[in-house]
Amino acid sequence: MNPAAPRALGRRWLELNLLGALLTLGALAAALAIGPSGINPVLAMVAPEGSPERAILFGARLPRVLVAALVGGALGTGGAALQALLRNPLACPHVLGISGGAALLAVVVAGLSTGALGWVTLAGPGLLVPAAAFVGALASAALVQGIARATGRATPQTLLLSGVVFNAFSAAAITLISAVVEPTQVQNLLGWVVGAIAVRGNLWTGVAALTLAAGLAVLVFAARDLNALGLGEEGARSLGVNVRRTRLRVYLAVALLVAGAVPVSGMVGFVGLIVPHAVRLLVGADHRLVLVGSAWGGAVFLVLADTLARTVLAPVDLPVGVVTAFCGGPFFLFLLARQGRAGGRPS
Amino acid sequence: MRLEGLAIDAAWGRAQVLHEVTATIEPGAVLGIIGPNGSGKSTLVRVLAGLKRPLRGEVRLGGTSLALVNRRVRARQLGFVAQETQLAFPMTVRELVLLGRTPYTAGPGFEGPGDARAVAAALERVDLTRYAERFCDRISGGERQRAVLARALAQEPRVLLLDEPVSFLDLRHSVLFLDLVRDLARDEGLAVAVVLHDLNLAAMYCDQLLLLAQGRVAAAGRPADVLRYETLRTVYGTDLYVAPNDVTGQVVVLPLAREHRQQLAASSLRARDDDGGGGGGSGADY
Numbered sequence: 001m002n003p004a005a006p007r008a009l010g011r012r013w014l015e016l017n018l019l020g021a022l023l024t025l026g027a028l029a030a031a032l033a034i035g036p037s038g039i040n041p042v043l044a045m046v047a048p049e050g051s052p053e054r055a056i057l058f059g060a061r062l063p064r065v066l067v068a069a070l071v072g073g074a075l076g077t078g079g080a081a082l083q084a085l086l087r088n089p090l091a092c093p094h095v096l097g098i099s100g101g102a103a104l105l106a107v108v109v110a111g112l113s114t115g116a117l118g119w120v121t122l123a124g125p126g127l128l129v130p131a132a133a134f135v136g137a138l139a140s141a142a143l144v145q146g147i148a149r150a151t152g153r154a155t156p157q158t159l160l161l162s163g164v165v166f167n168a169f170s171a172a173a174i175t176l177i178s179a180v181v182e183p184t185q186v187q188n189l190l191g192w193v194v195g196a197i198a199v200r201g202n203l204w205t206g207v208a209a210l211t212l213a214a215g216l217a218v219l220v221f222a223a224r225d226l227n228a229l230g231l232g233e234e235g236a237r238s239l240g241v242n243v244r245r246t247r248l249r250v251y252l253a254v255a256l257l258v259a260g261a262v263p264v265s266g267m268v269g270f271v272g273l274i275v276p277h278a279v280r281l282l283v284g285a286d287h288r289l290v291l292v293g294s295a296w297g298g299a300v301f302l303v304l305a306d307t308l309a310r311t312v313l314a315p316v317d318l319p320v321g322v323v324t325a326f327c328g329g330p331f332f333l334f335l336l337a338r339q340g341r342a343g344g345r346p347s
Numbered sequence: 348m349r350l351e352g353l354a355i356d357a358a359w360g361r362a363q364v365l366h367e368v369t370a371t372i373e374p375g376a377v378l379g380i381i382g383p384n385g386s387g388k389s390t391l392v393r394v395l396a397g398l399k400r401p402l403r404g405e406v407r408l409g410g411t412s413l414a415l416v417n418r419r420v421r422a423r424q425l426g427f428v429a430q431e432t433q434l435a436f437p438m439t440v441r442e443l444v445l446l447g448r449t450p451y452t453a454g455p456g457f458e459g460p461g462d463a464r465a466v467a468a469a470l471e472r473v474d475l476t477r478y479a480e481r482f483c484d485r486i487s488g489g490e491r492q493r494a495v496l497a498r499a500l501a502q503e504p505r506v507l508l509l510d511e512p513v514s515f516l517d518l519r520h521s522v523l524f525l526d527l528v529r530d531l532a533r534d535e536g537l538a539v540a541v542v543l544h545d546l547n548l549a550a551m552y553c554d555q556l557l558l559l560a561q562g563r564v565a566a567a568g569r570p571a572d573v574l575r576y577e578t579l580r581t582v583y584g585t586d587l588y589v590a591p592n593d594v595t596g597q598v599v600v601l602p603l604a605r606e607h608r609q610q611l612a613a614s615s616l617r618a619r620d621d622d623g624g625g626g627g628g629s630g631a632d633y
Contacts, residue, residue: 010457084436087435221455227446239450
């Protein structure tokens with residue numbers, strides 16, 4: 001069956017989800033089995049209640065790999081949506097500074113809310129920190145859109161510039177905050193800046209799962225409009241697309257996705273950049289496939305990356321952001337060079 | 348379905364670019380919109396396509412004000428083709444044409460067999476069926492422009508608006524494209540408006556012409572009545588050779604290089620001396 005025939009699209013959507021679920025389950029199983037403590041996962045599963053093997057498998061590893069999957073799914077989806085909206089292959093929540101804005105406001109609010117006790121903890125009470133991350137993400141999305149509008153269109157240069165400036169600003173501000181927190185929290189803050197999977201309670205894990213579901217649901221309904229935006233804003237409008245509404249939906253969905261991911265991972269870079277490109281190679285340009293594919297792909301990628309981060313220098317637990325940056329940095333430069341070469345060519 | 352622009356004023360920012368322009372696009376006919384750079388041609392098609400709101404005046408689609416037509420309903424009746432299409436991500440010809448079905452499918456759904464038939468018919472109409480699975484950046488510029496036309500045809504429109512569709516095409520692909528456009532009007536009764544730079548193509552393919560100059564209608568009517576030496580020389584601000592040709596009987600408009608313009612000016616000056624000042628040079632006499 002020819003890959004782009006519309007009749008096959010529904011079936012391909014099912015196949016893609018089946019494949020994604022299988023790969024994600026496989027990655028989760030592998031991540032559960034691998035770890036510095038060298039327990040046997042099969043034996044641990046049948047080990048008696050309260051044994052150390054069970055505690056490692058279900059208490060430490062399981063929550064962490066689940067969080068990695070949720071964060072990866074959110075960032076992959078967000079990257080795919082932003083690339084489509086801004087018609088720019090370099091866009092992702094991290095490059096655009098949306099993760100940075102969310103992390104900054106989350107840290108400030110977490111710090112302030114516990115500040116009466118002298119910056120004791122950065123966990124923050126209840127839903128305050130995810131809510132702050134959501135507001136921070138929305139604010140930086142508004143800034144990105146403002147810059148894109150002020151300069152006429154979202155050129156790679158203006159996007160890069162805005163992202164670089166915003167990330168540098170957020171990192172500096174968080175580092176400044178680290179100067180006034182208790183010494184035990186400094187390592188924690190480094191994790192926010194570089195990006196590290198951190199299980200900070202079931203509530204925030206649950207928030208990450210819910211925002212992933214909600215963001216994905218909003219984007220699935222915008223997928224056709226994102227396809228039409230491939231023709232440019234005018235082309236999309238001539239096809240009856242309400243571009244302004246689509247833009248609002250996408251920024252809202254991305255802010256939700258980022259708000260769920262940031263409190264449990266900080267600013268993990270490059271997932272939203274790499275994953276959609278890999279998915280597009282596999283499924284083509286249709287965003288009804290690219291968005292869900294990027295959710296599964298992001299989950300698989302970050303679960304594997306975090307497993308590498310946990311084990312490669314064991315017992316040192318590397319922030320996963322180090323691994324994704326080592327993969328993503330060269331990839332980013334490759335995309336930049338390719339875009340520079342192709343610049344202005346009608347296609 | 349008839350599309351009319353009635354006394355259209357339009358502006359970009361503070362600069363008003365259209366002044367009381369009235370244009371009628373009839374079913375089964377091709378209206379050519381011509382004029383110098385900056386005369387408002389592209390703005391006019393965008394207003395007619397509902398992509399730009401006029402300052403004053405009204406666009407009527409089949410008698411209904413276009414401003415009141417739902418944007419998805421509008422997209423099922425009005426197809427728009429731009430000068431060039433930049434795709435954000437690599438796309439096959441079939442995927443591009445499938446985008447024309449956007450106004451027919453709601454929400455996250457997938458296209459049905461009806462959509463597949465419309466896409467296949469549009470591809471067949473522009474003779475690109477064999478390239479359906481090729482990527483759009485792997486076909487020639489002429490084929491790509493036909494693919495964009497097929498995307499508009501997949502919308503199953505009654506009105507087709509084309510903004511300088513052949514400006515980047517070579518001679519063969521230009522006439523192939525315009526043959527196709529004229530057939531769509533003649534055979535399928537589409538109302539077509541096309542912005543053209545090339546006055547010879549305009550003379551050959553259009554039933555009616557609208558000549559714009561500085562945002563105003565300088566002339567309108569049948570090509571033979573619009574493409575007149577004095578009118579064109581004034582509007583384009585340069586001397587020209589205008590004469591009917593032996594093959595089609597329509598006028599040929601030939602821009603002249605400096606030495607020919609000077610020669611023409613000298614000869615008309617001489618003619619004036621001889622006749623005691625009998626008018627400027629007629630291009631046809633040159």
